Amino acid sequence: MQTEQEHKVSLLDGWNSPPNIVTYTRIVLVLVFLGIDIAAGPWGSHSHGLRWTAAILFIIAASTDKLDGWMARKYNQVTELGKLMDPIADKLLTCSTLIVASAFGEVFWWVTILFLIREIGITVMRFFVIDTGGRVIAADKAGKYKTLCQCIGLGMLLVPAYTFITNATALNVYTFITNFLIYVALFLCLYSGALYVYRVVKARRGAAQATER
Numbered sequence: 001m002q003t004e005q006e007h008k009v010s011l012l013d014g015w016n017s018p019p020n021i022v023t024y025t026r027i028v029l030v031l032v033f034l035g036i037d038i039a040a041g042p043w044g045s046h047s048h049g050l051r052w053t054a055a056i057l058f059i060i061a062a063s064t065d066k067l068d069g070w071m072a073r074k075y076n077q078v079t080e081l082g083k084l085m086d087p088i089a090d091k092l093l094t095c096s097t098l099i100v101a102s103a104f105g106e107v108f109w110w111v112t113i114l115f116l117i118r119e120i121g122i123t124v125m126r127f128f129v130i131d132t133g134g135r136v137i138a139a140d141k142a143g144k145y146k147t148l149c150q151c152i153g154l155g156m157l158l159v160p161a162y163t164f165i166t167n168a169t170a171l172n173v174y175t176f177i178t179n180f181l182i183y184v185a186l187f188l189c190l191y192s193g194a195l196y197v198y199r200v201v202k203a204r205r206g207a208a209q210a211t212e213r
Contacts, residue, residue: 017079019072026061026089033057034096037158042104044160055158061093062151090147091119097154106157111186115150118193125200142195146188153181 037054044051072078098115101107156178165171 017072020079020085022064022067022071023085023089026064027085027092029057029061030089030093030096033061033093034100037097037100042106043162048160048163051158051160052163055155055160058093058097058158059155062155065090065093065147065151087123091123094147094150094154095119097158101154101157107182111182114186115189118189122193122196125197142188142192146185146192149181149188150185153178153185156181 033054036050036057040047040050040054095116098107098112102109102112156174161171161174165174
């Protein structure tokens with residue numbers, strides 16, 4: 001007779017599955033992107049070529065954001081390690097980009113700090129819900145739109161637009177759209193975060209009341 005422990009799924013089960021390999025590749029890509037972005041300097045002042053390279057790597061990493069999750073679901077290769085690493089890869093890309101941008105004076109620190117508080121807080125809450133046996137609440141549309149606006153805004157920020165936009169008015173419009181998208185992403189970030197907390201608390205209260213009955 002097999003014990004319950006023998007039925008437990010190890011964190012390393014399926015570590016070499018194709019979806020997980022995609023996740024590892026994304027994390028490595030983020031690390032390479034960070035090194036190049038930092039080397040390029042503020043607004044690409046050290047090297048326009050490196051800034052372009054960083055922008056292209058960011059766009060590739062952001063475009064493959066959902067690829068590993070889609071593969072895992074389509075081919076029934078969802079693993080515990082994948083559940084752990086996929087959100088880490090997602091947040092590593094956007095949060096590290098914001099931190100470098102703020103260090104370079106390209107994004108206000110208060111904007112980055114608010115993003116970090118929300119992303120870290122919600123990630124910790126998700127793991128807490130899983131650890132206590134609760135059901136993970138999927139991201140809503142606001143959260144998905146947040147990610148879209150954030151990735152487009154940061155991608156536009158990284159692109160050295162001044163290398164191909166020579167008209168001052170056009171460059172100002174480009175900068176306005178970039179900042180607008182980042183602020184819209186921040187609003188959606190805080191809104192979806194508050195909504196997620198509300199839904200988790202509501203679900204936990206409902207479960208507690210059902211248990212009492």
